[in-house]
Amino acid sequence: MKIAVMGAGGVGGYFGAKLAQSGCDVTFIARGKHLAAIQANGLKITSAAGDLHIQGAKATADPREVGPVDLVLFGVKLWDTASAAEEIRPLIGPDTAVISFQNGVVKDEILQVALGKAAVVGGVCYIAASIASPGVISHTGSMQKLVFGEYGGSRSERIERFLAACQAAGIDAEISDDINKTIWEKFVFLVALSGSTAATRTPIGKVRAHPQSRQLVTGLLQEAIAVGLAEGVALPDGFLANRMAFCDQLPETMTSSMHGDLERGNPLELQWLSGDVSRRGDKLRVATPMNTAVFNILAIHSEGKPHA
Numbered sequence: 001m002k003i004a005v006m007g008a009g010g011v012g013g014y015f016g017a018k019l020a021q022s023g024c025d026v027t028f029i030a031r032g033k034h035l036a037a038i039q040a041n042g043l044k045i046t047s048a049a050g051d052l053h054i055q056g057a058k059a060t061a062d063p064r065e066v067g068p069v070d071l072v073l074f075g076v077k078l079w080d081t082a083s084a085a086e087e088i089r090p091l092i093g094p095d096t097a098v099i100s101f102q103n104g105v106v107k108d109e110i111l112q113v114a115l116g117k118a119a120v121v122g123g124v125c126y127i128a129a130s131i132a133s134p135g136v137i138s139h140t141g142s143m144q145k146l147v148f149g150e151y152g153g154s155r156s157e158r159i160e161r162f163l164a165a166c167q168a169a170g171i172d173a174e175i176s177d178d179i180n181k182t183i184w185e186k187f188v189f190l191v192a193l194s195g196s197t198a199a200t201r202t203p204i205g206k207v208r209a210h211p212q213s214r215q216l217v218t219g220l221l222q223e224a225i226a227v228g229l230a231e232g233v234a235l236p237d238g239f240l241a242n243r244m245a246f247c248d249q250l251p252e253t254m255t256s257s258m259h260g261d262l263e264r265g266n267p268l269e270l271q272w273l274s275g276d277v278s279r280r281g282d283k284l285r286v287a288t289p290m291n292t293a294v295f296n297i298l299a300i301h302s303e304g305k306p307h308a
Contacts, residue, residue: 001165002069004029004091006084010129011101012075013137015171017045020054022169027058027066035061037135047139068093071162074100078272081107085114092119097158099148101125104272105187121159122179123148124186145172149179184233189243192220194256195274195294205252219290224277230284265305270298
């Protein structure tokens with residue numbers, strides 16, 4: 001497959017490297033020092049599952065140099081979604097699939113407006129990976145999974161081809177027959193994890209152990225579930241208890257990328273997580289006081305701090 005990776009950070013860099021190693025024609029679209037390092041030294045992955053070094057990795061800042069591809073892996077930060085969607089127009093052919101593995105549920109709504117519904121395939125990823133230094137992606141833990149599917153549930157040729165490519169690359173992957181539900185299931189928990197750890201500036205172990213902050217986690221989950229159900233998403237019975245049980249199994253030191261961004265003074269994906277639950281709740285007349293409070297508390301930090 002001919003694949004373009006828009007945003008070669010932790011997610012795009014890791015999965016793109018795995019696909020490139022297995023023989024796919026992969027081009028990484030990046031910028032700044034990260035791009036320069038990939039062009040000079042290739043893309044390196046450090047992982048307990050095995051290090052990779054894609055020497056001579058194809059990388060550019062300009063999608064026009066790539067031309068139409070079979071698949072775009074879309075992994076920019078949420079605040080760059082609209083502008084990046086415009087940038088990738090040269091990559092889109094009649095049958096090109098654009099799969100966003102970003103956080104949130106609004107991501108595909110933005111992409112469908114920009115690129116048309118036919119181009120967009122739903123997707124979620126499960127991985128802890130980040131840029132350790134320019135040209136180097138660090139993968140922590142053992143989880144590295146992609147779930148994707150056509151909206152409407154059809155098993156199209158393009159997603160079957162991508163599934164085969166993932167399997168050949170050693171990526172844990174599966175096709176979902178209800179990708180909207182799959183995206184919401186991840187979104188609901190991510191809203192609670194990111195909101196609670198960022199608002200308290202504390203990893204999940206201490207948050208879930210304290211009676212009051214545990215109520216915060218539960219409340220954020222309840223509200224996100226209620227909004228999803230009001231939107232017609234078929235979230236399963238007992239999902240709140242299921243997610244709290246999952247929360248209790250996480251490593252004590254685990255936190256969220258939003259908490260990390262807050263500590264580093266980076267912009268936050270706040271408005272697409274707790275803020276999105278709050279906005280959708282207002283529209284649907286579903287009460288979301290805890291998500292609204294988290295949004296209001298963190299809003300002052302949402303643009304990040306100027307970096308020297």
